[in-house]
Amino acid sequence: MTNISGECNFTSIDRLAETLRFGISIPTFILGLVLNTLALSVFCCFWKKQTKTSIYMINLALADVLLLLSLPLKLHYSVAEAPGLLCAFIQSLYFVNTYGSIFIIVCITVDRYICLKHPFEGRANQSPRWAILICCFIWAVTWLCSSPIYVFQKKDSLKCFHNMSDEAWSVPLIVSVEIFGFLIPLSVMVFCSAQNIWILLNHKNRAKEKADSLRVIIINLVVFLVCFTPVHLAICLQCLVRQHVIVDCRLKQTISLFIQLSMILANLNCCLDAIFYYFAAKEFREKTHLKKIIERCPVFKPCAT
Template sequence: MTNCSTTDVDTLTQILDLVIYVPVLVFGLPLNIAALVVFCVLLRKWTESSIYMTNLALMDLLLLLQLPFKMHAAHHKWEEDKKLFCSFLESLYFVAMYGSIYTIVCIAIDRYIAINHPFQAKQVRSKKNALIVCSFIWVFVMATTSPIYSFREMKSGNFTCFHGFSKKGWSTGIIVCLEVFGFLLPTAVLVACSIQSIRTLKASKNSNHKKQAGVRIIYSSLAAFLVPFTPCHVAIFLQYLVRNGFISDCKHQKNIALFIQVAINIANVTCCLDALCYYFIAKEVRSTKKTFRLSMSRVRTTSTSDA
């Protein structure tokens, strides 16, 4: 890729950064702060769902706080003595992204247990367990993103932050782990839990309005996950092929360089997509106990009739 200049792509992505990041910051910051106020202050009592949603809002805020630095880095080279600070920001960026992914998956698992296994839910679902899971997510993503500190190219002089990872950062082992454990496995779990939850809701004896409301919540969660993160991880895989010499055509390299920048920008929009889902999740939080009681009642009725 050394003989293929992507200067024109860099110029275009600088414009795209402003077009996308500015609205994301303008809408994302107040929406996520408002979500934290609602879940932490206005709701009278926390539930498992509200704990997970609070964690998701914190992850989104952490990602939003990196965007001004990304915009600055897109237009200015940083001095050599800021490499450690740059690696710190890059690490926080990926902590936020993959922390959001795992939190969304945990929300889907929690919902699946509540809807499909009401008896087991009474033992498994609790505010304490939700807090433990959220804490584990933070520790896990911080530990797994720590190698980023060694991915910065050891060249002297000014550099471009959030760009220019060394070949070590694009090694096969790193990318396979990123794609499998960072996206494919969470996606499989999310889709499987969502499908089972939708089937159970549609088969329940609840009113059509309640069924439709529950199904809409699940579909909105799926969209908030798949729309931002799928293009991003496809682009990462394509860039891996470029960085390791599998794609050598300069035109293709330029297209992929543009695609990965656009895909990452789309992934950052998840901060706003999550915030748009908070309204529906808040309704779910208020109705959690009622839904649980209805599920328990349905199971008891079935058990009695079988007896």
């Protein structure tokens, strides 16, 4: 993203994106921070016994909190210039927690699939030790993979998330991000979710229990698709712009607006995860007052338990 590229002017696009970014990101920051802080307190203090699921949810809430804490810096330095090293840190913090969330959500889905497909083995293997090791591995890998941001970031003062060097938009790097950061996790999510739905529909358990489980699976998949699909499509299109495959000015302006809006949409995942916590974790429902709020909301009233 640049303000001016040749004869193509992006000033009005950036101004519109800035207005929307502030209008959506500030409520997202406040609501998301409250909900995820509440979730962390419930999972850490009130969960009767730590399990694999609770460990994954603690790490997902932690990733959401860290991403939310980076939002004020992102908002400020997207309109004001900052040293290149500071920009690199803000950008790496943002992307680490985004992809950390993606991989942890995938782990929760796979764990649920194992428990449904192999119920006896799944229930017997609920020790949090493996979940802790997996989460540590995810954090280590995402931080390691964010290191190119420090290399590719221009050294002079600039606006963060703008004017990344051409190396950052190289085809091999973007293809790697798309495949390993989104397409593989998406494939696993879709496969495991479809299998989970099929198993539940053919399982002779109580109707209410089946409905609750189906609701959790569908909410988790929909949130993943809505929050992360647009931003990865936008990254792919922006790469084509930076590689001069797309040269039409109006199309470049549309893509510039799209990538900025899709990043705003991805941030909403931090708030939507709370809906997943509510339906997936009994302790979260019992220790919070969200049930009363959801019961009064017409959208969720048929789903309230």
